[in-house]
Amino acid sequence: MSSTTMRAIASYRGLPIDDQESLQDVEVPVPRLRPRDVLVRVQAVSVNPADVKTRIGLPATAEPRILGYDAAGVVEAVGPETTTLTVGDEVWYAGDITRPGTNADLHAVDERIVARKPVSLTFAEAAAMPLTTITAWETLFERFRLNADSTGTLLSLGGAGGVGSIMIQLAKELTGVRVLVSATRPESQSWVRQLGADEIVDHHHLVASVEEVAPKGIDYLFSPHSRGNIEAFAQIMRPFGHITAIDEPEGLDLLPLKAKSIAWHWELMFTRSIYQTDDMIEQKRLLEAVATLLDDRRLRTTLTTSVNDFSAAGMREAHRLVESGRMTGKVVVTR
Missing domain, CATH: 3.90.180.10 (Medium-chain alcohol dehydrogenases, catalytic domain)
Incomplete structure (x- = not known):
């Protein structure tokens, strides 16, 4: 060369x-x-x-x-x-x-x-x-506008993945929210507990498992997998809650969220560089x-x-x- x-x-x-x-x-x-x-x-x-x-x-x-x-x-x-x-x-x-x-x-x-x-x-x-950290940071502090005084309940789906692994830590370290994550395999559950998750839910039985640990509902939800989940999200979210998604399922119908005035945000960490903001x-x-x-x-x-x-x-x-x-x-x- x-x-x-x-x-x-x-x-x-x-x-x-x-x-x-x-x-x-x-x-x-x-x-x-x-x-x-x-x-x-x-x-x-x-x-x-x-x-x-x-x-x-x-x-x-x-x-x-x-x-x-x-x-x-x-x-x-x-x-x-x-x-x-x-x-x-x-x-x-x-x-x-x-x-x-x-x-x-x-x-x-x-x-x-x-x-x-x-x-x-x-x-x-x-x-x-970096990529997962920027995604988690922008979700927590720019989409959800959380800060050190924030309370309420955050649910991060796919908690043991790259974004979830840093989102748990940032939320526990820099906000006052309670952190729920979804994780099903024993090694995933062990990992998210090490990182500071307060409760673990099962995404296969999302509504039932969330209602068990957060009967009053979720204030902030991070979704890497939104397809087929909007009805469940509408059930578990509190009125005026916030959801941030990073996926792009075709034909996503958000109408089930309207009755509770739930806000839907998108997060793409490349937006700033794509548009040279x-x-x-x-x-x-x-x-x-x-x-x-x-x-x-x-x-x-x-x-x-x-x-x-x-x-x-x-x-x-x-x-x-x-x-x-x-x-x-x-x-x-x-x-």
């Missing part, structure tokens, strides 16, 4: 993960920097359900499509208008859905969505966190705040599985684990 090319892991079309061609080792040009970019030498990346969904849905393309969102690494170069980071900084971030991904030796990303990584965490421990730098700021909480041992990494093989084979293994639907916490691919 010359200094103008680099190794990356890419896909040319959506294929099952057991197909060797679903993710391939390729050589591509080193990315060019935009004025406010940093060039990061990637040390570790995590795989999220968003990565899997993107890979499966890829249309056929002649150009290699580099996937990957979460990353931790070291700044190797900066654009001419960069002011907040410098060469040598160790950073973490969740990437940008409109640009080539992080599954590469080098990655270009806007400084406004990149923060210095927690000093107490390894690159792998840090890479597990005026407050795009808020993602840097929240990652900085969370880095401090991690370094102060008030939060812990959600990394549970490391694949020490930064290649197409290692990445396929990580995707396989996420696709299984049985992951507790997060899986990271590291060098």
Whole structure:
């Protein structure tokens, strides 16, 4: 490889993960920097359900499509208008859905969505966190507008997953709400209890199990799986409650929520970078705040599985684990 090319892991079309061609080792040009970019030498990346969904849905393309969102690494170069980071900084971030991904030796990303990584965490421990942390933070503090004085009951569905694993911690550490989560397998239940969940419910019997531990209902609900659940949500929510969803089921009918004046919010952590919003730098700021909480041992990494093989084979293994639907916490691919 010359200094103008680099190794990356890419896909040319959506294929099952057991197909060797679903993710391939390729050589591509080193990315060019935009004025406010940093060039990061990637040390570790995590795989999220968003990565899997993107890979499966890829249309056929002649150009290699580099996937990957979460990353931790070291700044190797900066654009001419960069002011907040410098060469040598160790950073973490969740990437940008409109640009080539992080599954590469080098990655270009806007400084406004990149923060210095927690000093107490390894690159792998840090890479597990950004996308899910931003999703959970924006849900709790921007959609639900919770703060240290907030009370009431929060239900996080899929509590042992990546978003749930950090949402439990943020809610317990930074708000006064009671935290309920759904978890069914024994290892999932053990994990969410370690993270501070107050009560565990069963999403297979959502209404009955919620009524048992929260008879007065739920004030705030986080939903990664909304299809077929709206009637149940309408039953368990209190009047004037708030729901935030991250999925996009077709033809979703929200009318059952109207009688209780329940508010429905969407959360997509890529909105700021897609639209280059005026407050795009808020993602840097929240990652900085969370880095401090991690370094102060008030939060812990959600990394549970490391694949020490930064290649197409290692990445396929990580995707396989996420696709299984049985992951507790997060899986990271590291060098």
